[in-house]
Amino acid sequence: xxxxxxxxxxxxxxxxxxxxxxxxxxxxxxxxxxxxxxxxxxxxxxxxxxxxxxxxxxxxxxxxxxxxxxxxxxxxxxxxxxxxxxxxxxxxxxxxxxxxxxxxxxxxxxxxxxxxxxxxxxxxxxxxxxxxxxxxxxxxxxxxxxxxxx
Amino acid sequence: xxxxxxxxxxxxxxxxxxxxxxxxxxxxxxxxxxxxxxxxxxxxxxxxxxxxxxxxxxxxxxxxxxxxxxxxxxxxxxxxxxxxxxxxxxxxxxxxxxxxxxxxxxxxxxxxxxxxxxxxxxxxxxxxxxxxxxxxxxxxxxxxxxxxxx
DNA sequence: CTTAAATCATTCACAGTATAAACGATTAGA
DNA sequence: TCTAATCGTTTATACTGTGAATGATTTAAG
Numbered sequence: 609x610x611x612x613x614x615x616x617x618x619x620x621x622x623x624x625x626x627x628x629x630x631x632x633x634x635x636x637x638x639x640x641x642x643x644x645x646x647x648x649x650x651x652x653x654x655x656x657x658x659x660x661x662x663x664x665x666x667x668x669x670x671x672x673x674x675x676x677x678x679x680x681x682x683x684x685x686x687x688x689x690x691x692x693x694x695x696x697x698x699x700x701x702x703x704x705x706x707x708x709x710x711x712x713x714x715x716x717x718x719x720x721x722x723x724x725x726x727x728x729x730x731x732x733x734x735x736x737x738x739x740x741x742x743x744x745x746x747x748x749x750x751x752x753x754x755x756x757x758x
Numbered sequence: 759x760x761x762x763x764x765x766x767x768x769x770x771x772x773x774x775x776x777x778x779x780x781x782x783x784x785x786x787x788x789x790x791x792x793x794x795x796x797x798x799x800x801x802x803x804x805x806x807x808x809x810x811x812x813x814x815x816x817x818x819x820x821x822x823x824x825x826x827x828x829x830x831x832x833x834x835x836x837x838x839x840x841x842x843x844x845x846x847x848x849x850x851x852x853x854x855x856x857x858x859x860x861x862x863x864x865x866x867x868x869x870x871x872x873x874x875x876x877x878x879x880x881x882x883x884x885x886x887x888x889x890x891x892x893x894x895x896x897x898x899x900x901x902x903x904x905x906x907x908x
Numbered sequence: 909c910t911t912a913a914a915t916c917a918t919t920c921a922c923a924g925t926a927t928a929a930a931c932g933a934t935t936a937g938a
Numbered sequence: 939t940c941t942a943a944t945c946g947t948t949t950a951t952a953c954t955g956t957g958a959a960t961g962a963t964t965t966a967a968g
Contacts, residue, residue, distance in 0.1 A: 617804075617872060617873075619896065620873070621876055621880060621892055622782050622872060622875050622876040623876075624892075625775075625778060625879065625895065626783035627783075627899070628902065629783065630780060631779075631902060632772050632775050632779065633779065636776060648954095654767075663916075663917090664918095673955080673956095674957075676919080676955085676956070677956080679917065679918060699915090699964070700963060700964085701915065701917070701962065701963050701964070702916060722767060722770065722772060726771055726772040729775065732898055732902075733894055733897060737890070738771070738894075740887070740890030741771060741895070742769075742774075743887065743890075744890055744894075745778060747887060748778055748882055749778060798925095813946090814946065815945060823927095824927050825946070825947090826927075826948080827927080828946090829946065829947060850933085851935070851945040852934095853946065
């Protein structure tokens with residue numbers, strides 16, 4: 609006998625959450641392409657912009673990413689002049705990364721792109737749906753605990 | 759002057775939607791690992807299970823994926839005995855894919871894993887939050903139109 | 909002090925995922 | 939009939955990310 613709940617699964621929370629989430633993430637990635645950036649580059653910019661920053665190793669932990677990846681992300685951002693590397697005088701193994709003013713501008717532009725995308729998503733919803741979605745996602749975000757771009 | 763809405767962005771719908779979505783997608787992928795499957799393998803099984811199936815090219819279009827990827831996904835599933843390839847007698851270029859009974863069982867197990875994951879997500883929410891989230895995501899899913907796993 | 913172990917950034921080799929282009933078999937159309 | 943298009947497959951390749959090895963520096967032990 610064929611199983612009974614084929615159709616149901618695509619209406620599941622986790623299915624929709626993951627498919628829509630990946631879709632939005634892809635759209636965001638696409639919007640960033642004009643700046644020659646990937647989401648993780650922006651993630652690094654955001655970490656630096658939030659002031660939580662520090663050494664590359666700390667950034668790697670914050671972003672839950674291999675330290676060697678931080679190197680290549682930072683290389684790219686540095687080559688475009690968005691960030692600076694500065695040896696920590698107190699511990700000359702460490703590289704302290706910081707935003708340049710160009711980097712701050714770039715981050716602002718990326719944020720703007722994100723807000724545009726956000727508006728497109730919001731446009732599909734009534735304001736009460738928007739509020740409810742926001743609250744529920746906020747709850748989930750709090751319990752899963754991740755203010756970091758993947 | 760530093761820009762004003764640094765903190766705000768991480769509370770955005772699209773940010774939370776994409777980060778949480780990717781997170782859930784990752785957890786789902788992890789849950790599938792015991793079956794030696796990736797989400798896209800299951801996506802293919804789901805397409806076949808839904809009866810929309812047909813030739814590999816049609817499947818590729820449904821899944822929005824390169825035809826050559828369907829080949830390798832199908833190779834893997836065929837090697838585990840989950841699907842069968844059958845030349846279309848009417849057009850012997852086409853391969854018609856179909857689920858074997860083992861394939862149906864496998865799909866059911868994957869669906870079960872997904873429901874477990876779904877329950878974990880739901881456990882973080884009140885029932886009214888759950889309902890609201892479900893409705894809002896449903897609306898978005900409808901307007902973006904994608905009942906297909908990514 | 910001096911030497912051994914740990915730490916940070918970097919490089920290098922590699923695995924995994926996906927695509928696009930080239931190819932052979934088959935079918936459709938002029 | 940023979941030319942062009944289609945389907946599946948193979949092959950080459952790009953891309954993202956990881957982990958292990960390396961070199962520079964710092965910390966800890968004796």
